[in-house]
Amino acid sequence: MTTRLRVLDDGAWISVNDSREVRVSELWRLDAPDLCECALADLVVENFQSVGVDGSTVEARVYGQCIACGATGTTGWVPIGRVRGGEFAGLDRSAVRRVRR
Amino acid sequence: MPTDVENWKSEVYGNDIRDRLFEFAEEGYDSIPDDERDAWFERFKWWGLYHQRNGQEGYFMMRIGTPNGVLEPGQLRTVGEIADEYARGPGVNPIFGDAYADFTTRQSIQLHWIELSDVPAIFEKLEANGLSTQQACGDSWRNIVGNPVAGKDGQEVIDAWPVIRELNETFKGNDDHANLPRKWKVSVTGSADGSGQGDINDLAFEPAYKAVEGGGDGGDSDGDGDESGDVVGFNVRVGGGLSRNEPRLARDIDVWVPPERVPDVAGGLSALFRDYGDREDRYNARVKFLVDEWGADEVRETLQAEYVDFELETAGRDVREEYTYNTGEGERNDLIGVHDQKDGRNFVGLNVLVGRMGASDVLDLADLAEEYGSGEVRLSQRQNVIVTDVPDAALDDFLDEPLLDHYSPDPSPFMRGSVACTGTEFCSLSIVETKNRQVRFARWLKANVDLPDDVDEFHIHLSGCTASCAQPQIADVSLRGMKTRKDGDPVEALDVGLGGGLGENPQFARWVTQRVPADEVPGAIANLVESFAGERDEGESFRAFVARHDDDELDAFVDPEETDYEDPMMHNTKRTWYPYAENDSMEDAPPTPADD
Numbered sequence: 118m119t120t121r122l123r124v125l126d127d128g129a130w131i132s133v134n135d136s137r138e139v140r141v142s143e144l145w146r147l148d149a150p151d152l153c154e155c156a157l158a159d160l161v162v163e164n165f166q167s168v169g170v171d172g173s174t175v176e177a178r179v180y181g182q183c184i185a186c187g188a189t190g191t192t193g194w195v196p197i198g199r200v201r202g203g204e205f206a207g208l209d210r211s212a213v214r215r216v217r218r
Numbered sequence: 219m220p221t222d223v224e225n226w227k228s229e230v231y232g233n234d235i236r237d238r239l240f241e242f243a244e245e246g247y248d249s250i251p252d253d254e255r256d257a258w259f260e261r262f263k264w265w266g267l268y269h270q271r272n273g274q275e276g277y278f279m280m281r282i283g284t285p286n287g288v289l290e291p292g293q294l295r296t297v298g299e300i301a302d303e304y305a306r307g308p309g310v311n312p313i314f315g316d317a318y319a320d321f322t323t324r325q326s327i328q329l330h331w332i333e334l335s336d337v338p339a340i341f342e343k344l345e346a347n348g349l350s351t352q353q354a355c356g357d358s359w360r361n362i363v364g365n366p367v368a369g370k371d372g373q374e375v376i377d378a379w380p381v382i383r384e385l386n387e388t389f390k391g392n393d394d395h396a397n398l399p400r401k402w403k404v405s406v407t408g409s410a411d412g413s414g415q416g417d418i419n420d421l422a423f424e425p426a427y428k429a430v431e432g433g434g435d436g437g438d439s440d441g442d443g444d445e446s447g448d449v450v451g452f453n454v455r456v457g458g459g460l461s462r463n464e465p466r467l468a469r470d471i472d473v474w475v476p477p478e479r480v481p482d483v484a485g486g487l488s489a490l491f492r493d494y495g496d497r498e499d500r501y502n503a504r505v506k507f508l509v510d511e512w513g514a515d516e517v518r519e520t521l522q523a524e525y526v527d528f529e530l531e532t533a534g535r536d537v538r539e540e541y542t543y544n545t546g547e548g549e550r551n552d553l554i555g556v557h558d559q560k561d562g563r564n565f566v567g568l569n570v571l572v573g574r575m576g577a578s579d580v581l582d583l584a585d586l587a588e589e590y591g592s593g594e595v596r597l598s599q600r601q602n603v604i605v606t607d608v609p610d611a612a613l614d615d616f617l618d619e620p621l622l623d624h625y626s627p628d629p630s631p632f633m634r635g636s637v638a639c640t641g642t643e644f645c646s647l648s649i650v651e652t653k654n655r656q657v658r659f660a661r662w663l664k665a666n667v668d669l670p671d672d673v674d675e676f677h678i679h680l681s682g683c684t685a686s687c688a689q690p691q692i693a694d695v696s697l698r699g700m701k702t703r704k705d706g707d708p709v710e711a712l713d714v715g716l717g718g719g720l721g722e723n724p725q726f727a728r729w730v731t732q733r734v735p736a737d738e739v740p741g742a743i744a745n746l747v748e749s750f751a752g753e754r755d756e757g758e759s760f761r762a763f764v765a766r767h768d769d770d771e772l773d774a775f776v777d778p779e780e781t782d783y784e785d786p787m788m789h790n791t792k793r794t795w796y797p798y799a800e801n802d803s804m805e806d807a808p809p810t811p812a813d814d
Contacts, residue, residue: 121253123222123256124222125256126646126647127500127647127685128501128647129646129647130272130646132256135252135253135255135256137272140272140646140792141646141647141649141683141792142642142648142649142650142683142699142701142790142792143790143792144701144703144708159703161649161700161701163649163683163684164462164501164647164684166501182700184700184701184702184703184711184733187732187733189463
């Protein structure tokens with residue numbers, strides 16, 4: 118089954134199968150050593166740069182800022198949810214996300 | 219690989235969108251197939267329609283492009299009537315009510331809660347009155363900006379209004395320029411005050427004198443020459459813009475152009491952008507990045523070699539040293555107040571706090587413009603309105619009108635200097651609530667903070683995100699939406715920048731303090747102003763004060779602090795369907811209009 122993934126509205130949304138699913142302006146906990154030196158980055162999601170899929174995991178590259186240290190930049194691929202049976206289930210907002218380089 | 223947007227544009231774009239738009243309007247919002255909505259919403263932008271954010275399905279923001287901010291007699295009334303009849307939705311704003319018009323930083327007008335089924339009737343009324351939404355958004359020529367009082371301004375070097383009208387007529391609906399890699403923002407200014415803000419546009423024409431073969435009339439009063447006999451025309455700059463944390467000042471490409479050649483050069487540069495701009499990465503698509511890559515010389519060389527069939531003149535003698543608009547220094551930082559027109563009448567700039575005006579006030583202002591002026595109204599890039607053509611004999615009575623108690627020609631500096639973008643009320647990109655917050659900020663600052671007696675302007679711009687629609691980088695105090703944690707909980711916050719402004723030597727704000735919880739921002743500004751008042755040199759402007767301090771010193775001046783200011787929007791307003799609704803959760807979102 119094909120999954121349609123899109124970045125919409127100039128980076129404001131990730132759309133999965135024509136449904137806006139993941140928005141900017143959330144705070145994500147990230148294990149992202151390439152972004153900053155914090156043990157866990159506390160990232161304000163400001164803009165989605167691209168979206169892809171790895172197996173059933175939907176991933177995005179995100180521009181944002183760690184509010185713990187102030188570092189800004191674009192992450193590697195960050196999991197944002199899974200697609201099973203054509204249905205998307207987003208990661209819980211409190212989940213710690215590990216960046217795939 | 220082309221982006222989704224480029225693929226959608228390659229299928230249908232430009233003028234061709236209109237027929238389908240009207241079919242959808244006729245058949246109802248639900249007639250847009252689910253798997254085509256994203257594509258059509260992207261295309262509708264070309265006709266000035268943005269689908270509002272999640273939770274507001276089926277409602278659109280409509281942008282009306284008013285070239286140079288000029289609303290000819292009768293047109294403001296048309297806008298007010300449309301706002302009153304069509305711009306009402308399920309969300310009621312606690313400050314502005316349920317029908318209003320927003321005047322934007324690009325001299326356009328935005329209406330909200332527009333239903334698709336009403337679009338044909340609105341277009342018919344707009345177009346019958348000489349107004350249009352065409353290319354107000356989307357990847358093409360946007361609304362052309364400039365000095366809003368072009369043709370009337372006593373400080374004018376050359377009347378740019380005929381040039382702007384010609385550009386508008388040439389490039390709106392022009393299939394050759396309808397599908398660009400990204401938006402294309404053009405400024406044409408003929409005044410010596412810099413109020414066209416060309417430095418922050420993709421393409422800027424600024425007044426300049428040039429000694430050319432044939433010469434000018436020299437020293438005459440109709441604006442086509444000066445005492446030296448030089449001809450007045452425009453210098454050309456390319457590649458300015460503020461968005462995406464990548465602000466750029468437009469680069470001087472060493473070209474002077476006479477007024478009659480402006481369409482050729484503008485069209486050449488638009489075509490250059492069309493052909494060489496990046497269509498594979500929308501974040502890299504704006505022409506400012508192409509200028510970064512090529513340099514100004516290569517832009518000029520390519521324009522000359524491939525896009526114009528005459529020899530380009532080198533840049534002329536500009537008047538940038540006279541620029542005052544948005545400089546933070548000297549006179550006429552804005553166009554508020556009573557000013558002389560060159561025909562002996564007056565234009566009166568009125569403060570519209572954060573650019574939003576209720577529909578009934580829009581209609582009342584249209585009445586006043588007809589009663590005291592010619593009926594014409596113009597819009598500035600500081601979200602304010604200007605009533606033109608007021609004779610001296612009518613001036614006092616006009617200034618005594620009760621409506622001007624609210625839209626003042628002599629407001630508090632904190633009201634006068636407030637600019638805000640749309641924010642999370644309607645915008646998908648914004649990180650924080652903005653317009654109502656800036657109103658609360660301005661009111662609190664007016665009541666609690668005293669500027670030095672000789673400081674009568676203080677610009678505070680609040681933008682909800684890095685898209686920078688409120689032009690935060692060119693304000694005295696720049697506020698940009700962010701998040702932080704307060705007592706462990708996520709809250710809306712603002713980054714604080716200082717000392718931005720335009721002028722002969724424009725300067726972007728320096729972001730000195732990050733992630734201030736929104737409820738501590740008024741206290742931070744109060745402390746900053748107190749430090750400024752106490753430590754400034756005599757007569758020193760705020761911008762100069764900022765310039766002589768380093769970032770750490772400025773950060774210490776900002777000093778965030780809780781005060782009696784209360785902010786009701788500290789939570790994540792993006793997770794609401796409408797931040798001011800009593801029941802604001804997404805589950806309480808209204809049905810789409812088609813489901814009523």
